[in-house]
Amino acid sequence: EKISDHYFDICIVGGGIAGNYLAHLLTQISSDKASRKNYKLKICVIEEHKEIGLPFQCAGIVSQKILKLTKIPPHLILNRVKEAHLFAPNGEKIQVIAQEQPVILDRIAFDKFFAQRAQNKGVLYYLSEKFLKFKRLDSEWVEVTTNKHVFHCHILVGADGPVSAVGRQLNRKNTLVPAAQVRARIQWPNYVTSMYFDQQWRELFGYVVPEGANGICRIGLACLRHTPKKLEIFCNKIGVKPHELLDRQGGILPINLPTRFVWNNVVLIGDAAGFVKATTGGGIIMILSAARILAPILLIALNKGDYSYHFLRWKYQIPVKLSIGIELKIHYLIRLFLLNLRTEDYRQLFHFYYLPKIRSMVYRDADMDFPAKVILKIVLTSEFWIWCVPIVLRKWRLLPYIIRALFT
Numbered sequence: 001e002k003i004s005d006h007y008f009d010i011c012i013v014g015g016g017i018a019g020n021y022l023a024h025l026l027t028q029i030s031s032d033k034a035s036r037k038n039y040k041l042k043i044c045v046i047e048e049h050k051e052i053g054l055p056f057q058c059a060g061i062v063s064q065k066i067l068k069l070t071k072i073p074p075h076l077i078l079n080r081v082k083e084a085h086l087f088a089p090n091g092e093k094i095q096v097i098a099q100e101q102p103v104i105l106d107r108i109a110f111d112k113f114f115a116q117r118a119q120n121k122g123v124l125y126y127l128s129e130k131f132l133k134f135k136r137l138d139s140e141w142v143e144v145t146t147n148k149h150v151f152h153c154h155i156l157v158g159a160d161g162p163v164s165a166v167g168r169q170l171n172r173k174n175t176l177v178p179a180a181q182v183r184a185r186i187q188w189p190n191y192v193t194s195m196y197f198d199q200q201w202r203e204l205f206g207y208v209v210p211e212g213a214n215g216i217c218r219i220g221l222a223c224l225r226h227t228p229k230k231l232e233i234f235c236n237k238i239g240v241k242p243h244e245l246l247d248r249q250g251g252i253l254p255i256n257l258p259t260r261f262v263w264n265n266v267v268l269i270g271d272a273a274g275f276v277k278a279t280t281g282g283g284i285i286m287i288l289s290a291a292r293i294l295a296p297i298l299l300i301a302l303n304k305g306d307y308s309y310h311f312l313r314w315k316y317q318i319p320v321k322l323s324i325g326i327e328l329k330i331h332y333l334i335r336l337f338l339l340n341l342r343t344e345d346y347r348q349l350f351h352f353y354y355l356p357k358i359r360s361m362v363y364r365d366a367d368m369d370f371p372a373k374v375i376l377k378i379v380l381t382s383e384f385w386i387w388c389v390p391i392v393l394r395k396w397r398l399l400p401y402i403i404r405a406l407f408t
């Protein structure tokens, strides 16, 4: 029988990194204010799996910005890579070296770390519990129904991943690209990550991410059709033998622009909101950045008793769109461009990278997550107009998509 005595300020659906980090930040920010007012924030996280961090569905590579955004213990960092090797469909390779040295995370431990910290500060976790639906009762309360309970809260946060059930109830759907990954013990330099561009998995690329001293690599790709089969082809291509395979993972990437992610009393964050880079499928840094905007705003909303669309839009949706939203648009435009490249175009692009001026710009300013700065610098060079504009002009069919992206 369902019981209805569970009242919360904030109810978070999804115990992935978005839900756990947001819960952790909320308790962290609120603890000072709450102690002054003698009021304890009531937060719960509803997670359908029985263990946080599982199933593991990530390559775990993030930019070094993570070290500025959060204080994480060293054991969560498995490796740092110093070089990225990019392969064109014809096998031509460029070796990208930048000041940026991405971090490889122990992704399961990373998720558990924030969940544990949130739990220590009093956040209630309901594991093995599936969110089913919500109903807005009035401007103050939302009723949240799971397969085990009925909860009431002021604000419902949908952090329930790319196929968000909260988002679906609001008629918001992501464009989904299936991903597949294996872990394998192969001969691979542990300071190199590689990306293989190929028409067969054109919606992303094939990647190899070394975990570090253990000699294990995360190898994967994302594409619309026959993803497991394509992964097999990719593994053959880079010489992975069947006996070297350790385990397999799957997953889904939401590859679109985040359009709307607030409603009265309800917000979305993370993959649920589409905060994923269309170039790489990476979402972690975007999620952490968005959570840092959202957490203080939720506390202000609770203080004022204002959970309206108007308030949440001005304080959360617009600031997110003006910060990570602009970067996500650039990633999306780059993806549109890459989707339409022929092998010959890749060759031209790779040669463009080897121009000394461009290489040094990339070395100095390349940022895996926030490419706006380096892109702007490159666009302002005469070399860009000579090398890249002819390719862009040949792709005039992209124009409507570009205009849509710019005005979304």
Ligand SMILES: Cc1cc2nc3c(=O)[nH]c(=O)nc-3n(C[C@H](O)[C@H](O)[C@H](O)COP(=O)(O)OP(=O)(O)OC[C@H]3O[C@@H](n4cnc5c(N)ncnc54)[C@H](O)[C@@H]3O)c2cc1C
Pocket: 013, 014, 015, 016, 017, 018, 019, 046, 047, 048, 049, 057, 058, 059, 060, 061, 062, 129, 130, 131, 132, 159, 160, 161, 162, 164, 165, 179, 180, 181, 220, 250, 251, 252, 253, 269, 270, 271, 272, 276, 281, 282, 283, 284, 285, 287
């Ligand atoms: C193969 C692969 C590789 C990736 N590699 C990288 C990478 O290298 N770097 C990077 O930055 N990003 C990477 N990503 C993306 C990154 O993993 C995601 O952006 C990130 O995990 C999203 O976190 P989230 O909390 O928003 O969603 P999720 O991690 O999907 O978490 C959502 C949670 O909600 C729960 N849930 C869903 N529905 C319900 C429900 N109805 N009731 C209760 N609970 C529910 C789920 O069980 C899940 O725990 C990768 C993704 C994939 C698939």
